[in-house]
Amino acid sequence: MNSNRIYAYLRASTKDQNAERARQDLQEFATSNGVAISAWFIENESGASLARPELMKLLDIAQSGDVLLVEQVDRLSRLNAEDWEKLTGMIKGKGVRVVALDLPTSHMMVNSGDEFTTRMMQALNSMMLDMLAAIARKDHQDRKRRQAQGIKLAKAEGKFKGRQIDTGLHERVLKLRDAGWSYTEIQKATNVARTTISRIIKTNLKNIHDNII
Known part of the structure; x- marks a missing residue:
């Protein structure tokens, strides 16, 4: 042993x-x-x-x-x-x-x-x-280069909108949280980090607060 x-x-x-x-x-x-x-x-x-x-x-x-x-x-x-x-x-x-x-x-x-x-x-x-x-x-550098080329082309064509929010993921996280699921349970169900879950929930609370104001 x-x-x-x-x-x-x-x-x-x-x-x-x-x-x-x-x-x-x-x-x-x-x-x-x-x-x-x-x-x-x-x-x-x-x-x-x-x-x-x-x-x-x-x-x-x-x-x-x-x-x-x-x-x-x-x-x-x-x-x-x-x-x-x-x-x-x-x-x-x-x-x-x-x-x-x-x-x-x-x-x-x-x-x-x-x-x-x-x-x-x-x-x-x-x-x-x-x-x-x-x-x-090399794989890391190649992916970074391809990403930069893709962004440059999208900008040239007026199609670049930056990183898009995964609305489907946001909705799923919020529904699970509203159902009483813990962060750990949500993490296992969605396969995303706890920090992402926390950010989604905090962003939703901020939006609710801003709408009330």
């Missing part, structure tokens, strides 16, 4: 996304490998930035041999090369083993093995992580 701790890290890019979406997948992976997740670290921060308080908190308390468990490598990084080097330097410096569900070569790292096997798998895992991190960064 693995005596080291397993720390699960969940991240989504925006407050409108549910960072806990992959919680069940990580839990099932841990269970199938006979280990328990010691703590969950969850945040809504961009993967293209190192300014991630929960990830830094995880690395601060982690000790050599502990596992950083993520759903996908891009949950850990969409960083540029310089920042990725800084992050991997912190991870290696602490002796933390990264296990990602989308990186099969990392799965055996969830349990301690003999020294030779562990070192060989760490070397292979490090190379694969670098490759996937580079791919995630």
